[in-house]
Amino acid sequence: QLQLQESGPGLVQPSETLSLTCDVSGDSITNSLYYWGWIRQPPGQGLEWIGNIYYNGDTYYNPSLRSRLTMSIDTSKNQYSLKLTSVTAADTAVYYCARLGYTSGWLFDPWGQGTLINVSS
Amino acid sequence: NFMLTQPHSVSESPGKTVTISCTGSGGDIASNYVQWYQQRPGSVPTNVICKDDQRPSGVPDRFSGSIDTSSNSASLTISGLKTEDEADYYCQSYDSRNPNWVFGGGTKLTVL
Numbered sequence: 001q002l003q004l005q006e007s008g009p010g011l012v013q014p015s016e017t018l019s020l021t022c023d024v025s026g027d028s029i030t031n032s033l034y035y036w037g038w039i040r041q042p043p044g045q046g047l048e049w050i051g052n053i054y055y056n057g058d059t060y061y062n063p064s065l066r067s068r069l070t071m072s073i074d075t076s077k078n079q080y081s082l083k084l085t086s087v088t089a090a091d092t093a094v095y096y097c098a099r100l101g102y103t104s105g106w107l108f109d110p111w112g113q114g115t116l117i118n119v120s121s
Numbered sequence: 122n123f124m125l126t127q128p129h130s131v132s133e134s135p136g137k138t139v140t141i142s143c144t145g146s147g148g149d150i151a152s153n154y155v156q157w158y159q160q161r162p163g164s165v166p167t168n169v170i171c172k173d174d175q176r177p178s179g180v181p182d183r184f185s186g187s188i189d190t191s192s193n194s195a196s197l198t199i200s201g202l203k204t205e206d207e208a209d210y211y212c213q214s215y216d217s218r219n220p221n222w223v224f225g226g227g228t229k230l231t232v233l
Contacts, residue, residue, distance in 0.1 A: 037222070039224075046209075046211065046224060046225075046226045046227040047158075047166065047211055047213075047224040047227065048224065049221075049222040049223065049224060052222065060220055060221075060222075062221070063122075063219075063221070096165065096166075100222075104171055104172065105153070105154030105156065105171055105172040105173075105215075106153065106154060106156070106213075106214070106215040106222065107154075107156050107168060107171045107172075108156070108158075108166075108168075108213065108222075109168050109171075109177075111165045111166060111167075112165075113165060114165060
């Protein structure tokens with residue numbers, strides 16, 4: 001059974017860089033049928049797509065975050081990561097990682113449990 | 122840019138039927154599939170409709186999805202409402218021109 005687990009610092013200082021990792025178990029991250037995505041949800045608000053990465057390193061970013069965002073993939077560890085620079089309070093959110101399947105019509109499934117990131121001094 | 126717009130909230134009584142709309146703008150909603158997710162309070166979103174109108178295994182047949190090209194919108198219909206259906210519902214699709222993955226703003230369903 002595929003499982004995804006996010007890990008991160010919990011608290012990030014304003015203007016610093018947020019780093020998150022998603023560990024994938026139950027399937028190889030090199031499975032060519034899938035992309036690997038990040039989605040976030042500010043407290044009390046809706047879902048926002050952040051970006052996706054393919055096993056070969058191809059990336060797709062939300063235009064609103066592109067200038068601050070870098071995603072990477074480590075196939076040897078079966079994990080992928082996100083770095084978001086110059087964070088502000090507006091980046092406070094629950095961050096989810098999820099598998100994205102194009103054969104399923106671009107469905108995000110399954111999702112990790114999410115990790116709450118608070119940007120505060 | 123392609124965007125999806127949902128009503129902020131809907132409410133209905135147990136046993137009734139409710140429909141949640143998801144209207145596309147800046148593109149043709151029928152160009153790519155629409156997915157629907159349910160998010161109960163404090164929980165992770167789960168898929169209730171994929172590929173416009175397909176129900177994943179385990180999702181009750183009370184849930185159905187459709188596309189209306191005339192209004193450029195997708196709809197999620199829940200019949201025989203139960204209190205357990207009370208949740209936030211999000212539509213999601215893909216804009217192949219950019220490419221970009223898009224979520225609607227979410228609809229809070231209250232069953233009272």
